[in-house]
Amino acid sequence: MRSIRLALMGYFLLLVGVALGAVFFLVYRTSSETLNARKAQTRALLEAQHQSDCDDARAALDQRLVRSAQTLANLARATPTHFETLYPLGVLGIAVAPNGYLAGPLWLAEGFHAPLAYQLYRIHPQIVHIESADDVMHDQDSDYFQTYSAHGRPLERSTSLGETWLTLDQDVRKKAELLRENFDTLELRPGHMVRRVTLKATVPRFGAPFLQPLWRFPLNPGKAKFSRGGRIPKSFDATAIFVQYASDTSGLDATLRDLKSRLDSDLEQQEHATDEALAGLRTRLLGIGGLAFIALLAGTYWLVRLGLLPLRRLSDAVSRVSEKDFRLQVEAAGLPGELRPIASCLSETLEQLRRAFAREKQAAADISHELRTPLAALLTTLDVALRRPRSVLEYQEILEDCRTTGAQMTQQVERLLALARLDAGADHLQSQKVNVIDLATQCSDLVRPLAEARGVTVRCHVDGPAVLSTDPDKLREVLNNLLYNAVEYNRPNGSIDLTVLRDNGTLALEVRDTGIGIPVEACEHIFERFYRADPSRHADSLHAGIGLAIVKGYVELMGGTIRVESSSAGSTFLVKFPDAE
Ligand code: ADP
Numbered sequence: 001m002r003s004i005r006l007a008l009m010g011y012f013l014l015l016v017g018v019a020l021g022a023v024f025f026l027v028y029r030t031s032s033e034t035l036n037a038r039k040a041q042t043r044a045l046l047e048a049q050h051q052s053d054c055d056d057a058r059a060a061l062d063q064r065l066v067r068s069a070q071t072l073a074n075l076a077r078a079t080p081t082h083f084e085t086l087y088p089l090g091v092l093g094i095a096v097a098p099n100g101y102l103a104g105p106l107w108l109a110e111g112f113h114a115p116l117a118y119q120l121y122r123i124h125p126q127i128v129h130i131e132s133a134d135d136v137m138h139d140q141d142s143d144y145f146q147t148y149s150a151h152g153r154p155l156e157r158s159t160s161l162g163e164t165w166l167t168l169d170q171d172v173r174k175k176a177e178l179l180r181e182n183f184d185t186l187e188l189r190p191g192h193m194v195r196r197v198t199l200k201a202t203v204p205r206f207g208a209p210f211l212q213p214l215w216r217f218p219l220n221p222g223k224a225k226f227s228r229g230g231r232i233p234k235s236f237d238a239t240a241i242f243v244q245y246a247s248d249t250s251g252l253d254a255t256l257r258d259l260k261s262r263l264d265s266d267l268e269q270q271e272h273a274t275d276e277a278l279a280g281l282r283t284r285l286l287g288i289g290g291l292a293f294i295a296l297l298a299g300t301y302w303l304v305r306l307g308l309l310p311l312r313r314l315s316d317a318v319s320r321v322s323e324k325d326f327r328l329q330v331e332a333a334g335l336p337g338e339l340r341p342i343a344s345c346l347s348e349t350l351e352q353l354r355r356a357f358a359r360e361k362q363a364a365a366d367i368s369h370e371l372r373t374p375l376a377a378l379l380t381t382l383d384v385a386l387r388r389p390r391s392v393l394e395y396q397e398i399l400e401d402c403r404t405t406g407a408q409m410t411q412q413v414e415r416l417l418a419l420a421r422l423d424a425g426a427d428h429l430q431s432q433k434v435n436v437i438d439l440a441t442q443c444s445d446l447v448r449p450l451a452e453a454r455g456v457t458v459r460c461h462v463d464g465p466a467v468l469s470t471d472p473d474k475l476r477e478v479l480n481n482l483l484y485n486a487v488e489y490n491r492p493n494g495s496i497d498l499t500v501l502r503d504n505g506t507l508a509l510e511v512r513d514t515g516i517g518i519p520v521e522a523c524e525h526i527f528e529r530f531y532r533a534d535p536s537r538h539a540d541s542l543h544a545g546i547g548l549a550i551v552k553g554y555v556e557l558m559g560g561t562i563r564v565e566s567s568s569a570g571s572t573f574l575v576k577f578p579d580a581e
Pocket of ligand 1: 485486489490513515516517518526531532533534543544545546547548549571
């Protein structure tokens with residue numbers, strides 16, 4: 001990312017966004033789970049309530065059926081047909097019948113011995129009648145009843161049944177206990193469902209009213225087991241009947257449908273409420289998330305701005321640096337620890353830059369000065385020569401002087417060009433196998449006349465063959481520069497030793513002189529361009545502090561290294577190349 005501020009903000013927001021997203025997701029998930037659990041509970045509750053309501057509705061119908069069936073059973077009267085009348089007739093028959101005395105004891109015994117009458121009574125068909133049965137029915141159109149004798153013989157039926165019958169199932173008849181209800185649902189007519197109850201009830205039996213006292217005779221306590229209400233006199237026995245009472249289920253179905261639709265609407269309402277609650281939660285979370293994001297954005301911007309303030313101060317200080325003022329105008333103590341090393345490195349670099357800039361300015365001044373001096377000398381020489389006519393010999397001398405001055409100027413300009421080419425990276429190596437021994441010997445031979453003219457001895461030490469794959473012109477330039485400097489800065493009667501050494505695949509060229517030496521503080525600067533350890537010492541254009549800068553540039557271009565050791569006894573320059581053969 002191009003901007004630290006944007007990068008920091010981006011990463012921070014991403015981090016917080018992910019954290020917020022995770023938190024919101026968890027909150028939403030937990031809440032939705034809770035809501036869904038509550039929804040399931042409410043649903044189960046509603047369904048249970050619905051089931052209970054349905055059961056109640058069914059039970060209400062069943063209860064009504066039972067009540068109606070019981071009412072009918074209460075109203076049922078068993079009437080023995082003709083039997084009561086037979087008894088007095090039988091007794092009278094004793095008197096009038098010719099052989100009445102035969103049957104007389106039997107009839108009389110019957111009068112005093114109820115069990116016999118009872119047995120006769122039992123096997124005698126009964127008529128069970130329910131008076132005004134249709135009137136006691138809940139609804140004469142949609143309710144139905146039918147009674148059966150204990151043996152399954154149909155007795156009475158409601159007029160609402162018309163042609164249809166409420167049949168009595170044999171299983172029900174056999175297994176039914178007294179007064180135990182048996183419910184079922186059946187299709188009375190096609191498409192017409194009814195709910196039915198079948199119950200077995202006892203109906204009191206009693207004789208004709210005028211014979212009732214007879215049944216209460218003390219010797220005949222009878223089997224009077226039932227006394228159903230005050231209206232019905234006690235009978236000595238009872239008979240069982242089956243009462244079936246049925247009712248149309250359309251009312252129940254409608255109620256159940258209503259209940260179902262109420263349940264559906266309740267469930268839908270509850271679903272809707274849950275969805276609304278979840279939607280509300282989502283909206284709230286989104287709102288909170290949005291607000292939190294905006295607050296975070298503003299906070300992050302402010303924090304990053306605050307955090308980058310020292311960097312901004314440093315950047316302002318750097319932007320105030322100019323060619324006129326190389327000072328970094330910032331309080332290092334006021335900067336955070338992370339920026340202090342940067343500020344101090346920057347200050348150092350600026351100081352070096354300032355010195356280099358000063359040197360370059362000085363060098364430019366020096367070069368122009370050095371070039372101006374020979375140019376002025378050249379012009380003066382030419383002016384003097386042109387003042388009057390001269391002899392050929394005089395003209396020759398003057399031209400010779402002019403040529404020397406021009407050559408010096410050319411050499412200086414070429415060195416400047418070499419530096420410029422190194423700077424631009426336009427200088428390339430023309431590599432070939434170079435016999436370094438030969439080259440060193442040639443260089444020392446070249447410098448020897450000049451050295452000897454100054455009383456300096458030049459020696460060349462070689463140790464076996466040394467071949468290097470490199471650019472011979474550049475290597476020659478390096479050695480010449482070092483040797484000329486060794487002559488230049490030597491003492492009278494001093495010496496120069498050029499040694500070629502081979503060691504572990506490296507090749508070293510050592511130029512040792514017994515000259516004036518280089519101050520320690522100057523040693524680290526002498527390879528900088530336009531640097532001169534003692535500018536006052538040489539005031540000619542050939543010593544502008546360019547030589548060693550070119551030497552270092554060439555050595556590095558050839559893949560080697562150069563270093564200098566110096567003392568008051570002289571200086572030693574050591575050039576090393578790897579991969580020597
Ligand atoms: P110059 O052309 O001025 O000699 P150089 O780049 O060759 O420039 O040298 C830079 C400076 O290094 C010189 O001005 C001189 O002060 C110092 N110098 C170089 N070689 C030697 C040496 N052999 N002995 C002492 N000083 C030296």
